[in-house]
Amino acid sequence: MTTPTPKILVLTPRTASIELAGTTARDRLDTPLRFVLSADGTTVTDGMLDRPVLTLENLVPDTAYTLAIETAPDLPIATPTEPAFIDITDYDASEAAENNAPAFAAAIAAAPDGATLYVPPGIWRTAPVFLKSRINLWLPEGAIVTGLADRSVYPILDAFTPDGREQASWEGVPANCYASLITAIDADHVTISGKGTLDGAGAESDWWSWPKETRDNARRPRTIFANRCTHFAMAGITVRNSPSWTIHPIDCASLTFADLRIENPPNSPNTDGLNPESSTDVEIVGVRFSVGDDCIAIKAGKIWPDGTVPAPTRNVSVRHCHMERGHGGLVIGSEMSGSVTDVTIENCTMIDTDRGLRIKTRRGRGGKVARIAMRNCLLDGVRTAFVVNAHYFCDPDGKSDAVQNRAPAPVTDKTPHIVDISFTDIEARNVHHALVYVLGLAEAPVTGLTVSDVAVSFAPEAVADVPDMALGLPAMRHAETRFENTTDPQISGITRIAAPRAGQESA
Structure with missing residues (x-):
């Protein structure tokens, strides 16, 4: 088992933000750890660390510090000159x-x-x-x-x-x-x-x-x-x-x-x-969200009126975040014409968001969403835990027949593609509508989809509703997995659990 090791995320002459890298804790540590920041053998500050991230301020420029976190190796911190x-x-x-x-x-x-x-x-x-x-x-x-x-x-x-x-x-x-x-x-x-x-x-x-x-x-x-x-x-x-x-x-x-x-x-x-x-090359670590829409929405623009395709988004790591109450926890799209690839979401908690991992796009976007992995996350009170929707009804023409028709359309450079998505080692408590709902395009099915090692419980108070925003979707309550226009999804290890709300002991 790897020993968690502190590492510097952000360092200035006056501040430092540290991650306890390698821990499998989500947004909070299972057991708080004592930390001591010292300089020349003298304690500067100390306290208890209950999250995998720590921010220190009031540091002195051009000074050598040592951060000692209980059970972890010491971390030298040398502040820059100012x-x-x-x-x-x-x-x-x-x-x-x-x-x-x-x-x-x-x-x-x-x-x-x-x-x-x-x-x-x-x-x-x-x-x-x-x-x-x-x-x-x-x-x-x-x-x-x-x-x-x-x-x-x-x-x-x-x-x-x-x-x-x-x-x-x-x-x-x-x-x-x-x-x-x-x-x-x-x-x-x-x-x-x-x-x-x-x-x-x-x-x-x-x-x-x-x-x-x-x-x-x-x-x-x-x-x-x-x-x-x-x-x-x-x-x-x-x-x-x-x-x-x-x-x-x-x-x-x-x-x-x-x-x-x-x-x-x-x-x-x-x-x-x-x-x-x-x-x-984006790192999002130990961020706490409570917002009026999506907590994190990873985007790559829409094709401009003159035909310009925006630049891609790639290499995004999301770790140890707490996402509460938003429309989506981690959302990709619907603006993704430049392509969104190589995104990892791990060791996060999502509470009472409408969706957990959500990928949304539509005909006319083009681009690709690929190599997206969510693992070791807790979702509690989420309406639909994992959604892929290639008929998302955004923009003025979003409800038009061209966007919403389920018959195959010609494949062009404006056809979006969704490949290699994994949703693994997940605890999804008190799900309302569906654990997994995937709606691909008939002309470009979702491929390389993996759902494995997922423990799920369903909210007794749930009321049936649609799992996402597209025309013609059925109302659902306590559905497990539903797939449409998805090629050979790999599904394994889904188990039912009885689970309390987050913050309580597991049943």
Whole structure:
């Protein structure tokens, strides 16, 4: 048996986020472990670790630390040097100010490469803040950066830059959008860390009252938007109250999201938690979600009106996350025209989400969803645990005969393909509608599907309903597995259990 070993996920001069790698614990450890952080043999801080991730702050730059976690090997942590410590209050930021955007802009402009941009504890109201390369934004515990209710202070990002590159996006295609509270474009080595909070002010403005519309020919902002960024990381902070999608990186590479809390009201429209799109090498570790739409939605855009196919999303690892109350736990699509491949979801917990693992697409998307694996996850109170739906009724024509007809259509470059999907070593408690529901295309059946070693119980209070969003689906209650247009699915080891709700002892 492999001994869990701590490893550094995100490191700045002032903060560190650590994963207890190799543990099979889900979002919480079975037994809390004592940890001690020391420097030169002197204890700096200590405590009990009850989750597989840990964020430390108030570190000193250019210092050698040792993190000792009970039963695990010691981890040396050497904080980087800090070329400058930039406090926003030195640039006229004030809790009394109506808009601290000018202070943020001045502080960022003054920051040399590798500097720490420090936001002290307090409530800091601001219009969108634009980050640049090689900067560490530190929000310590008690620091709250909040957006403004007045959308007239939000710049509008044009869909394209003057040289023709995509600058802003809405649901998979270029579109004018309001700038986000934190916006980073063409930036590298950007870190946002600490135990503070970013508040998107969704409830304070009217953003949620026009979810599918525009104002001044622009779509709603996110809370964090990153475009064409590399080595972009977020660790430790809480992100809440988003105007639309909460965190949206697009066309990015080398992304890390560790030990975050992402919180939006359940009735807030389209407030997905974390939506990596057309991005590669993504780690999502120890993130806690409670949102108004999908917790994680992995995307690769839609074919643009001019025929451009977006870049793919590939190499995504999701570990030790807690996903609560969203429409879906881990969702792929429906924007997937550039293809989504090589995604692993392991050691996660999903509570009261409408679906657990959900793959959704439709005719006209093209692209491929391939090599997706979910394993060692607990799903409790989920309506349908595992869904594949190639007749998803999105977009204005989503309910048209061309999308919904179950007869074979001609195979073209706009036919989506779904291959090599596995759902293994799963405990699915209190399922309502179906354990597994797969609806492929007649002209492009789902292939390489594996469901194995799944323990399931069904919710006694369940009311029959459709398992996903497509026309003509039957209402289901306590269904085990249903397949349509699926080639030779490999099904084994499904067992019925009697199980309590999450947080109680197993029966």
